[in-house]
Amino acid sequence: MPNHSExxxxxxxxxxxxxxxxDPHVWPPVEKQLLKLGGETQDSLxxxxxxGDSSLVRMRARGVLAKIHAEALxxxxxxxxxxxxxxxxLEEGWFLLTKLEYxxxxxxxxxxxxxxxxxxxDPLLRGARDLDALKVFQRYIHFEKEFRGNVQGYHEAExxxxxxxxxxxxxxxxxLSSLYLLISRRVGLPFEGISAPGHFLLRYRRDGAGMDPVYxxxxxxxxxxxxxxxxAFLHSMGQVVGxxxxxxxxxxxxxxxxxxxxxxxxxxxxxxQKAERLIAWIDILGSAGPSDA
Numbered sequence: 001m002p003n004h005s006e007x008x009x010x011x012x013x014x015x016x017x018x019x020x021x022x023d024p025h026v027w028p029p030v031e032k033q034l035l036k037l038g039g040e041t042q043d044s045l046x047x048x049x050x051x052g053d054s055s056l057v058r059m060r061a062r063g064v065l066a067k068i069h070a071e072a073l074x075x076x077x078x079x080x081x082x083x084x085x086x087x088x089x090l091e092e093g094w095f096l097l098t099k100l101e102y103x104x105x106x107x108x109x110x111x112x113x114x115x116x117x118x119x120x121x122d123p124l125l126r127g128a129r130d131l132d133a134l135k136v137f138q139r140y141i142h143f144e145k146e147f148r149g150n151v152q153g154y155h156e157a158e159x160x161x162x163x164x165x166x167x168x169x170x171x172x173x174x175x176l177s178s179l180y181l182l183i184s185r186r187v188g189l190p191f192e193g194i195s196a197p198g199h200f201l202l203r204y205r206r207d208g209a210g211m212d213p214v215y216x217x218x219x220x221x222x223x224x225x226x227x228x229x230x231x232a233f234l235h236s237m238g239q240v241v242g243x244x245x246x247x248x249x250x251x252x253x254x255x256x257x258x259x260x261x262x263x264x265x266x267x268x269x270x271x272x273q274k275a276e277r278l279i280a281w282i283d284i285l286g287s288a289g290p291s292d293a
Contacts, residue, residue: 012037012044019048020057027060034064035071042068069103070277074284081252081284090251091182097258098161100277105163113166117145118186125187130207134214137180137189138222145169147176149219157265160258174200174257176218181254191216192248195257197239201230203248215245256285 015037018030034041041064048061077096080088091114095107117140124136141147150159150170158164159172165179177193177200184191190205194215202216215225217233225233231241263278 008037008040012041015041016044016048019052019060020054022056031060031064035067038068038071066103070100073099074277074280077281078284081286088251088255090178090254093251093255094162094178094182094258097255097262097281098163100274101157101161102163110163110166114182114186117183120144121183121187125189131214133189134204134216134224137184137187138216141180141183141218142222147171147179147218148221149173149176155265157262160262171219172200172261173217173219174254174261177202177216178254178258180216180218193254194245194247195249195253196230196234196244197241198237199234199239200257201225201245203245252285256282259285 012034015030015034018026021027021030034045045061045065045068048057049065050058052058052061073096077093079085080093080096091111095105095110099105121137121140124140125133128136147165147169150156150168150172153159153170154172158168159170160175162175162178165171165175171179180191180202181193192203192205194201194203199217199219202218204214204216206213212226215227215230217223217225227245230245234241259278259282263275263282266272266275266278
């Protein structure tokens with residue numbers, strides 16, 4: 001093992017030189033030390049990952065880089081969850097979650113897509129109010145942009161990542177509902193997340209005092225439902241409905257539910273490391289919502 005009195009650069013070089021050692025007792029302490037050094041090692045690790053002199057070196061370098069990236073993201077996620085923050089921005093949190101799977105994601109590309117959709121909607125919504133505005137919004141999302149529920153591939157992890165949702169225009173109830181929330185925030189429509197058991201929904205607040213809200217199911221083409229119709233739909237799925245339909249949830253709850261969905265997918269089909277990381281994020285959030293979309 002490297003001498004700890006060495007300069008960081010010399011220590012990193014010594015650790016990198018040991019990455020190809022086939023002795024199974026050598027690698028664990030080397031990896032541990034590389035992870036401890038963290039960001040200082042990244043330039044050397046990238047060189048080893050791309051041009052290492054053996055497949056073992058390249059594989060190990062990529063593995064350490066992935067762990068360093070995940071730890072840095074987890075630190076950012078802790079900052080996002082911090083109760084002292086004035087706001088837990090759903091868009092920011094969703095991008096952090098997506099970067100666990102796509103480390104090199106260019107957020108700007110996808111934020112621009114959301115901005116462009118809002119810019120398309122602005123003139124369409126001009127002068128529209130209440131249910132008319134809702135119809136314009138839904139028509140744009142589901143007919144013009146063709147976002148829809150992924151019935152055939154319901155349990156694909158890609159349904160839960162913001163870049164995949166925007167690229168494929170396929171999602172599950174919570175990801176399609178979150179798309180509504182991100183765009184409606186830009187255009188000023190009053191949607192709220194409803195964490196119904198087994199099937200995430202939205203609620204749309206009406207303009208008039210005392211008017212019953214409309215519930216929306218983005219997974220099924222944005223269909224509108226009354227509260228009693230929502231309850232009947234959920235009962236038909238075998239779900240027990242409590243006060244969830246009357247209680248909008250915050251963004252931490254939405255992220256916790258997304259993490260639970262993905263942890264369930266990776267827990268059953270692998271890789272296990274991804275499931276473990278997501279479970280750790282759920283623990284950081286400290287809020288447990290019902291899982292399964």
